Amino acid sequence: MNSTTRFKLSTMMFLEFFIWGSWFVTLGTFLGNNLKATGGETGAVFSTQSWGAIIAPFIVGLIADRYFNAERILGVLHIVGAILMYQMYNATDVSVFYPYVLGYMILFMPTLALVNSVSFNQMKDPEKEFANIRVFGTIGWILAGLAISFVFHWDSAEGVTQGLLKNTFLLAGIASAVLGLFSFTLPKTPPKVSSSEKIKIGDLIGLDALKLLKDKNFAIFFISSILICIPLAFYYQNAHPFLTNVGVENPTGKMAIGQISEALFLLFIPVFFARFGFKKTILVGMLAWAIRYALFAYGNGAELSWMLIIGIALHGVCYDFFFVSGQIYTNSKAGERYKSSAQGLITLATYGVGMLIGFEVAGKITDTYKAADGAIDWEMVWIIPAGIAAVVFLLFAVLFNDKTKSEIEAKAL
Structure with missing residues (x-):
């Protein structure tokens, strides 16, 4: 080039x-x-x-x-x-x-x-x-x-x-x-x-890849991908208003720490795949969502502001270890015939269906814990998605049991 x-x-x-x-x-x-x-x-x-x-x-x-x-x-x-x-x-x-x-x-x-x-x-x-x-x-x-x-x-x-x-x-x-x-x-x-x-319309949104759902482990991963997008929506929708409301200075600039973290942790994906495999890598990503929201729930804009900064910095682990590793896993499971369709299906499931549900849930939760004077109980707004992420983590840990190695694991080893 x-x-x-x-x-x-x-x-x-x-x-x-x-x-x-x-x-x-x-x-x-x-x-x-x-x-x-x-x-x-x-x-x-x-x-x-x-x-x-x-x-x-x-x-x-x-x-x-x-x-x-x-x-x-x-x-x-x-x-x-x-x-x-x-x-x-x-x-x-x-x-x-x-x-x-x-x-x-x-x-x-x-x-x-x-x-x-x-x-x-x-x-x-x-x-x-x-x-x-x-x-x-x-x-x-x-x-x-x-x-x-x-x-x-x-x-x-x-x-x-x-x-x-x-x-x-x-x-x-x-x-x-x-x-x-x-x-x-x-x-x-x-x-x-x-x-x-x-x-075919089905080709555009990856319906051909639905055949992959016959694999129990891929089906569990697929459902988990949709569910984990519910707490993800809380971050996109509520993080900036929350940081502004609790008095964090320059919240937009500080949220850029999340993108810096995303770029850095991307480099660790091959290392984690090689050493721990797909399941443990993706579980780390799920657990990071629960931890980050717990930090948001109990941190504040004053003496505990460090908890909020750590929560923002965890974005790289949250996103890369789940979504990027998930894309790699999907690619390895799909095979040559369904690679494009499978990626399209996962994108539709996560950014489409999963986050559509997530934004609806996040909006209702925020309204539920909003007082008449406009004050929001941020602790509850963040504890709920932390709980959702923790449940998804436990379900995936118990139900997912894929013994096969993905392409990237095999190459790394």
Whole structure:
């Protein structure tokens, strides 16, 4: 890969995740303070990510893979996304805000697959080259959080009171417009499938891979993946409002510690697989969810703020040890025929079904423990997902008993 192409792909990844990190992290706080949304309304807004994940395969599979170059679709989606971001910036009521964020997520979630497609099309050895490009996405997310906290101070106590968090949508909209225009300069990525070739809807969402559920252990993993996304939704929806509410300074910047942790712990996945195997690796990830939420439940923004920082830093263990190792396990179990279908099915189950349920549950729990004066019993809000994660951990530990070695374990050994 020449240096020009490498620069373009790295910039594309940086902007893609800078956009997402610019507004999604602070969304819960914005909804509660600027739009006075209830827990249920906040859950509905966050669930648009799940609807986007469910619809994304149809946009990519029916349009991007058959009719138009991936980089052109990427450009159009981000330009339209910039317009929707501006409408979200101007919204003054959650009922007005919701249709725009729903439309935006339906357009944005397919771009996650498109940036990968554009990147892979330029690589001779994706297993070695992709990580060096993808890391710029993590850097973009981190810098978005640092800018909001330490450059613009939109998430400071004064900034939140003044309603400055709405500016995050303006920032994301500008970055989206830039990426939209920049996309037309990216390397050409033509359709992979002939427009005349028949395509099955089941292929788009991985229904062919349902055959894998005949394997008892894979079925247990599949169900566990859905269940663990319920506590995951609590983090996305409530972490920033919680940190803001308990008085943590620069909460957006400090939440970027989670992305730094994610990048670092990714390096430990092969080591854990080789030494402990898949089951123990994924159990560590599940246990980390329970521990992190217990730290949130009993920590505070004063003398016990270290507990909150550790909870944020555990994001790398929570995400990498469960989701990344789960993707590797799925790949090894699927075989050549069902690899793509299996990954699509797991994505649909987790970011689609699992988190859709999770956001609904998180919204109802938050409303249940919200007093008439608006005060929230955060201890109970975090203890419940900690308990859910602990139950999933115990069920998986008892029921999962796969003696076969995955591809990555075999290679490592």
